[in-house]
Amino acid sequence: MNIELTGVSASFADRDVPALDDISLTIDQGEHVVLLGPSGSGKTTLLRCILGAVVPQTGAIRVGGLNPALPSELRAIRRKTGVVRQGNDLVLGLRAQTNAVLGTAPTWGMREWAAVLRGSIPSRYQERVHALAETQGIRALLRARVEHLSGGQRQRVALVRAVLAEPQLLLADEPTSGLDPVTSQAAVDTLREADGVTVVVSTHDLTIARQFPRIVALRGGRVCYDGGELTERDAEEIYQGTAVSA
Ligand SMILES: Nc1ncnc2c1ncn2[C@@H]1O[C@H](COP(=O)(O)OP(=O)(O)OP(=O)(O)O)[C@@H](O)[C@H]1O
Known part of the structure; x- marks a missing residue:
């Protein structure tokens, strides 16, 4: 645009x-x-x-x-539009990987919502989330709740979320x-x-x-x-x- x-x-x-x-x-x-x-x-x-x-x-x-x-x-x-904000705006209480896929939510079907509600992520995003998280050095943190992450780690989750939604x-x-x-x-x-x-x-x-x-x-x-x-x-x-x- x-x-x-x-x-x-x-x-x-x-x-x-x-x-x-x-x-x-x-x-x-x-x-x-x-x-x-x-x-x-x-x-x-x-x-x-x-x-x-x-x-x-x-x-x-x-x-x-x-x-x-x-x-x-x-x-x-x-x-x-994908946005990475100062201080970010992740959803507390959810895992890093759940936050990472939230930007794609408008495209989810029933099965994908079910995966997210179980604390997993839709299978079609798994490879890309893992690759992006690896690049950003947060792969090992994907299952952590975001309130347990440092400010810089949260910032990187926000970046993955913004990019993942293409x-x-x-x-x-x-x-x-x-x-x-x-x-x-x-x-x-x-x-x-x-x-x-x-x-x-x-x-x-x-x-x-x-x-x-x-x-x-x-x-x-x-x-x-x-x-x-x-x-x-x-x-x-x-x-x-x-x-x-x-
Ligand atoms: N909500 C607000 N209410 C009042 N003044 C504001 C508000 N937001 C920004 N400002 C003022 O507008 C000016 C520009 O702020 P802005 O946040 O856009 O700057 P910035 O270049 O992004 O700064 P930084 O690099 O410190 O983030 C500043 O003087 C700031 O104090």
């Missing part, structure tokens, strides 16, 4: 400074893009606008031609926060391997950002860089004079 933002501005009620300030941005179908920028620059808000969780006061957003501000169109967007759009908000360098790289590799899928990843990490073909940097809610070859000087400009929002 392609994404088009035109003159998007979004403010929160208790803030004088807008979180997003006149953002115009086009992301093509199948493109892999990193949102880079200092803390508070608007990365999460931008992802939340694409997901319809924040509705901008001005401007227009289209995701695959659909308007996320309209509930009926938002449902269609969400059906095709979305057309993959949105990942700081998917490597809390991960060590090796597991962080595994997460990045999984996102980069999503061929044909539109991928938008937010990060603070320059090393991660540079592995993606396009970097869109935000500062103070505005796009301050959009390109593929981020130099040290570009990076300094993105991060220098970072103001703490009111």
Whole structure:
């Protein structure tokens, strides 16, 4: 799915400074893009606008031609979108493997629901879940309840869940926060391997950002860089004079 933002501005009620300030941005179908920028620059808000969780006061957003501000169109967007959120949103009380398959639930038949209710996972997903979990270093944890996992382990379950559902759009908000360098790289590799899928990843990490073909940097809610070859000087400009929002 392609994404088009035109003159998007979004403010929160208790803030004088807008979180997003006149953002115009086009992301093509199948493109892999990193949102880079200092803390508070608007990365999460931008992802939340694409997901319809924040509705901008001005401007227009289209995701695959659909308007996320309209509930009926938002449902269609969400059906095709995999999300890895900061702090993730796994279902406590369920095993890691159950959480991993939850994104595919709309396609389950009776037999698959029965497998899930027994604490197992539908057989058609087993091979892929195990392979993805192996790549993310959580294969041995699949039967554990998610409340017994560390933050970084949960983050990786959320990534497996997002990828398993074979979305057309993959949105990942700081998917490597809390991960060590090796597991962080595994997460990045999984996102980069999503061929044909539109991928938008937010990060603070320059090393991660540079592995993606396009970097869109935000500062103070505005796009301050959009390109593929981020130099040290570009990076300094993105991060220098970072103001703490009111
Ligand atoms: N629900 C909210 N209510 C009020 N202000 C908010 C809310 N969400 C975000 N903001 C503010 O909007 C601005 C942008 O926040 P956002 O979370 O988009 O930044 P970010 O670039 O994702 O930051 P980080 O890298 O720290 O996650 C910040 O000033 C933040 O305090």
